[in-house]
Structures are given as structure tokens and as C-alpha cells.
Amino acid sequence: MTEDIYQDPIIRLSKQREHDGFLDSPDIRGTADNPLCGDRVTVELDISDGIIRHMKYQVRGCLLTRASCANLAGMIEGVDISGIHRLRNEFNRALSSQGSDRHEFPPPVAVFSPVAPHKSRHSCLLLPYDAVIDAMDAQVSAD
Amino acid sequence: MAFDPRQIMKAFPILESGTGKNTLHYLDNAATAQVPNAVINAMVAHDAGRRANVKRGIHRLAESATAAYENARESVARFIGVQNPAEIIFTSGTTHGINLLAHSLGNTLKPGDEILLSPVEHHSNLVPWQMLQDRFGIHINFLPMDDNGLIDTGSITEYITPRTRIVSLSHGSNVTGALTDTAALGDAVHEHGAVLILDGAQVIPHGPVDLPALKADFYVFSGHKAYGPSGIGVLWGRMEQLEKVSPVFSGGEMIGDVKLLTSTYAEIPHRFEAGTPPITQAVGLGAALDWLHRLDQPGLNRHLMTLTTQVINGLQHLSVESNAIRIIHPAMDTGRLPIISFIVRGIHPHDVCQFLSDRYDIALRGGFHCAQPLHEQLGLPEGSTRVSLAAFNTQEDVDILLEGIAECMRILL
Structure with a gap:
């Protein structure tokens, strides 16, 4: 048996509802699907000068996806498009690295370190990041 | 010879740990069953x-x-x-x-x-x-x-x-x-x-x-x-x-x-x-x-239907007060297989499976089970959790499954 991922901090995050829902008039919207399990995250963002000011999300997915949505929404203010890519890459690298090549989890996502051994669940955590990138990419294309 | 699941278990090396005590509760047989020594x-x-x-x-x-x-x-x-x-x-x-x-x-x-x-x-x-x-x-x-x-x-x-x-x-x-x-x-x-x-x-x-x-x-x-x-x-x-x-x-x-x-x-x-x-x-x-x-076929069938009934009754019992569990096809009075799919309202099937794997070494299947249109027509957009039984499964497997689901509901709901 591997490390239990259902630890209190992750469960608490999954039950946060502060950013769950809709913005009144979002500047951009993005969606990411996980075709393996049917999970879907839709994000709505207020942005100005390419900087994210506020995020809300709707999620159909597992506890990990909901926890990751809440976590990301709580730290995304002030991030631009390169920043969201950097956050995702650092998170993914920490989840995927092993042994002597192990990368530390950045503090904002360290709560998810028990998920690292469960490779099939990494995509659950990264889905909200992909939804934000989808929204930001669409805006860049439109610009 | 009368059907005895304990004897059947001994034919499956994966169910025997080094201590001689089985810790694996393998209930994902509809995806892949385990193989006996004979194979x-x-x-x-x-x-x-x-x-x-x-x-x-x-x-x-x-x-x-x-x-x-x-x-x-x-x-x-x-x-x-x-x-x-x-x-x-x-x-x-x-x-x-x-x-x-x-x-x-x-x-x-x-x-x-x-x-x-x-x-x-x-x-x-x-x-x-x-x-x-x-x-x-x-x-x-x-x-x-x-x-x-x-x-x-x-x-x-x-x-x-x-x-x-x-x-x-x-x-x-x-x-x-x-x-x-x-x-x-x-x-x-x-x-x-x-x-x-x-x-x-x-x-x-x-x-x-x-x-x-x-x-x-x-x-x-x-x-x-x-x-x-x-x-x-x-x-x-x-x-x-x-x-x-x-x-x-x-x-x-x-x-x-x-x-x-x-x-x-x-x-x-x-x-x-x-x-x-x-x-x-x-x-x-x-x-x-x-x-x-070569197995005792009537005995095997009785065994599997007994366990199936126990799973269904156990899930219904867990849901009596909360109505949290929906079993997709609970009937036992028509021909059926020892496969039971269900949802726990408020807990994603992947979380049910992960929780039971992490804490009880129970192997289940969560998701659409390669039947997405069926789940969507049944109003189950997140899929379901599936228990699928085989000859080597025992009453202990069912008891631990139900104990695990009860704890999963207590902690994750």
C-alpha cells in the first residue's frame, strides 16, 4: 500500500468554496478535460495588462481536482501567462521526479506531495492549470 | 468436491503474501481476473x-x-x-x-x-x-x-x-x-x-x-x-x-x-x-x-450470488439514513453476474477507489468502465465504482469492502 493521499489538508482544500462559481463578467474563460476520467474544469478570469486579477472555477471531478482548483485560485492573483506555465512546470516536475533527481515541491503546492507516488492522479492536480492556460492562450491568440 | 473459496484462494499465488496472510482484496475481476497456478x-x-x-x-x-x-x-x-x-x-x-x-x-x-x-x-x-x-x-x-x-x-x-x-x-x-x-x-x-x-x-x-x-x-x-x-x-x-x-x-x-x-x-x-x-x-x-x-459449478454460482447479495445489501444498509449510495442495478431476481456498480453521492468514483486502495488494499474500478454512453444515459457523468467478484473472493473481502466504504463516506463526505 502507498501513502494515503486523503490527508486532512487536502480534504479541507477540496471543501473550500470561496472561488467556486462564476464571475459577474469574466474577461476570459478556459476549459480543460481529462479524457481518461471525464473530469472537466472551467475557469473564468478577470485580467488586466495580461495579469490575472481574480479566478473562479466550475469543476466536475474528483477530490484532488477540486482541491487543486481551490489551491490555484487562492494563489493566482498577479500571475501572467508565463507565470502560469512556470507554476505548472514546477508542480509537474515535483510530482514526477523521483530518487536523487527529486525536485522539491514549491511551498504553495507542497500540500499535494503525498500524491507524487500516484502517477495516475497527477493529471487531476494539473487540470486546473491546463484550464487557465487554455484561457490565457485563447486571449493571446485573440490579441 | 464442494465449492470452498478458501481452497480456491490457495490456487492463486498473488493472494498469498509472505506471511501466509492475504492482505489484497481483489475486486476488479471484470477488468482482469487473477491467474491460478494451473495457468x-x-x-x-x-x-x-x-x-x-x-x-x-x-x-x-x-x-x-x-x-x-x-x-x-x-x-x-x-x-x-x-x-x-x-x-x-x-x-x-x-x-x-x-x-x-x-x-x-x-x-x-x-x-x-x-x-x-x-x-x-x-x-x-x-x-x-x-x-x-x-x-x-x-x-x-x-x-x-x-x-x-x-x-x-x-x-x-x-x-x-x-x-x-x-x-x-x-x-x-x-x-x-x-x-x-x-x-x-x-x-x-x-x-x-x-x-x-x-x-x-x-x-x-x-x-x-x-x-x-x-x-x-x-x-x-x-x-x-x-x-x-x-x-x-x-x-x-x-x-x-x-x-x-x-x-x-x-x-x-x-x-x-x-x-x-x-x-x-x-x-x-x-x-x-x-x-x-x-x-x-x-x-x-x-x-x-x-x-x-473442473470447479463445482452450482457451488461456484451460489457462492458468487451470495457475495453479490451481501455487497448489495451492505451498500443499501450504508445508505439507509443518508441515501448517499445509488446502486445501478440492485435486483437479484433476474439473471445477473457478480458485478455491482454504484455511486456514493458527493464522492468521485476515483476517490472511492483510491481511498480503499490506500487504506485497505482493495482493488476496485472507478470511472466509465469503457461504457460512457451508458453512464451518461443513467445520469452518472462521473461514472461509477464497480465491484466485480471471482471464485477466490470471500466473505472477508466483502466485509472489509463495506467497512472501507463506510469509512470513506465518514471522512470524505
Whole structure:
């Protein structure tokens, strides 16, 4: 048996509802699907000068996806498009690295370190990041 | 000998830990069942003592390997009540078998022809037919199902038409566990000049089947769900139907006489087994079905239905106050398989599975189980959690499962 991922901090995050829902008039919207399990995250963002000011999300997915949505929404203010890519890459690298090549989890996502051994669940955590990138990419294309 | 699951467990090395105490509670048999020593030993003995290519080698090992391969075909024939082993075609699994039929039968279809399926089908009995729509301009129609996901086969006369060429249905659902009532199918299909294909992937693992009585024209199943190895499966066809079907895979082993521009084909079944077949896997499948065949069948069935009832009753008990659990097909008074799918409202199926794996070493399946349309029609967009039982499962497995689900609900809800 591997490390239990259902630890209190992750469960608490999954039950946060502060950013769950809709913005009144979002500047951009993005969606990411996980075709393996049917999970879907839709994000709505207020942005100005390419900087994210506020995020809300709707999620159909597992506890990990909901926890990751809440976590990301709580730290995304002030991030631009390169920043969201950097956050995702650092998170993914920490989840995927092993042994002597192990990368530390950045503090904002360290709560998810028990998920690292469960490779099939990494995509659950990264889905909200992909939804934000989808929204930001669409805006860049439109610009 | 009376059926004793404790004795059965001893035949499965994966269930025996170094301490002699089993910690694994394997309830994902509808995806892949575990293999008994009889299968492992048969495959090791084959590769250690008979490994060679089959059919054409002129040496001792080749003849021995060919005999073992053909003996496996005879084991399959005995298991499914078929007199002629030549009607048994080895494939890589159910998906391969249905694709073989879709491509070969597809070549005979004309624009406007119809195929009749059901919403219950596994993706492997859905997508191959979808691919024919664009290629041949055919239409796919669906028999209706009820709120529990049961196929209404009694209504086939309303849905089959003079243009229907193929009716392809699950013999037993990998989600609901419901056995399909086939009584009305065969005659109705044949009166319309169509062929009946049954997907038996979930039925074969639970005991011998009398295929001729089903009046099907083709029947497909996999080895890995029937205590056998992966990479092997069976396509059975009535000889008169197989004679009408052209091979879709070609190359060595399936030919008669080859010229630069033309070839003749080998006899059935070899014309449908192009290339070197999965020989060791076929030997393993033969050993698996022989092993299963030797069990006390009424005892095995009673055991599995007792455990199924306990799972269903236990889930209903956990849900009495909260109404948190929905079982997709809870009925025990119609023919069913030891497969139970359910949702815990408010907990994603993947979380149920992960929680029970992490804390109890229970193996379940969560998600769509390759039956996304069924789940969506049942209003289950996140899929379900599936318990699927096998001969080696015990009362202890069920007790720990229910204890784990109760804790999962207590902590995650």
C-alpha cells in the first residue's frame, strides 16, 4: 500500500468554496478535460495588462481536482501567462521526479506531495492549470 | 468436491503474501481476473519445454507446440459447448474479435444498411461499428434500455428492419452485471436475414456456456477476464457463417497457395489467424478454462450470488439514513453476474477507489468502465465504482469492502 493521499489538508482544500462559481463578467474563460476520467474544469478570469486579477472555477471531478482548483485560485492573483506555465512546470516536475533527481515541491503546492507516488492522479492536480492556460492562450491568440 | 473459496484462494499465488496472510482484496475481476497456478504452470511448462512456432514446423518441438495449441482450441470448444473446434478462432481479445467482425462483415454492407446495438455496450462493441458509418454509409440503431440499464431485448421486433444486417449486443453488462435476455433475439435476427453477435467477455469467466442454445452466429470473449493470460481471446462463429466471412488480416499461416499476384487461403480457422499466433497465451487460456470447468459449478454460482447479495445489501444498509449510495442495478431476481456498480453521492468514483486502495488494499474500478454512453444515459457523468467478484473472493473481502466504504463516506463526505 502507498501513502494515503486523503490527508486532512487536502480534504479541507477540496471543501473550500470561496472561488467556486462564476464571475459577474469574466474577461476570459478556459476549459480543460481529462479524457481518461471525464473530469472537466472551467475557469473564468478577470485580467488586466495580461495579469490575472481574480479566478473562479466550475469543476466536475474528483477530490484532488477540486482541491487543486481551490489551491490555484487562492494563489493566482498577479500571475501572467508565463507565470502560469512556470507554476505548472514546477508542480509537474515535483510530482514526477523521483530518487536523487527529486525536485522539491514549491511551498504553495507542497500540500499535494503525498500524491507524487500516484502517477495516475497527477493529471487531476494539473487540470486546473491546463484550464487557465487554455484561457490565457485563447486571449493571446485573440490579441 | 464442494465449492470452498478458501481452497480456491490457495490456487492463486498473488493472494498469498509472505506471511501466509492475504492482505489484497481483489475486486476488479471484470477488468482482469487473477491467474491460478494451473495457468501459470501450464504457460511456464510450455515455454520451458515446448516453445516453437506452430502449424508448419517439422521438428519435435514444433509438433508438440502445435498439439498444445490445438488442444487449447479443444478446451475452449468444450467450455462453450461447441462440437467443432474449427469454429474457434484465437484472437488477442474481445476487442480484436469485434473489430475482425466489423471489418469483415463491414465489407459486405451497403449504404443504408443498419446495425442494431444497445446503449449498454462496452466501447469495444460501439466504436468499431461507428467507424463503419463513414466508410459504408450505414446507420446504427439502438435497442432501448430501462432506468437500471437493462436492455429491452423483447422489443427487438420493433427495432429490427429489413435493412438490419448485424445485431451486436453484450451477453452480460460489465457495468450493471445484468445478463441479457437472449431468448427473443436469435429467431428475430435470423428471420430478418441478419447475424447475431454476442459479447461474452463478462459471462465466460463465471462458468461454461451452452453457445448453440443462444442461437448466436458469433460470440467473442477475452482470456484475461477468465483466469487466463492477457493477449488472448476467442471469436467463435457458426461454420456456415465463418465460411461467408473474408479474412481481414493476411500474411503467413493463413494461406494455402501463394503466387506473386494471387493467393488462396487456409482452412477455417487458420485463415483468420494470420501470423504467428499467441501460442503460449492460448495454452494458458486452455488451462484456465479447464481449471474453471473442473470447479463445482452450482457451488461456484451460489457462492458468487451470495457475495453479490451481501455487497448489495451492505451498500443499501450504508445508505439507509443518508441515501448517499445509488446502486445501478440492485435486483437479484433476474439473471445477473457478480458485478455491482454504484455511486456514493458527493464522492468521485476515483476517490472511492483510491481511498480503499490506500487504506485497505482493495482493488476496485472507478470511472466509465469503457461504457460512457451508458453512464451518461443513467445520469452518472462521473461514472461509477464497480465491484466485480471471482471464485477466490470471500466473505472477508466483502466485509472489509463495506467497512472501507463506510469509512470513506465518514471522512470524505
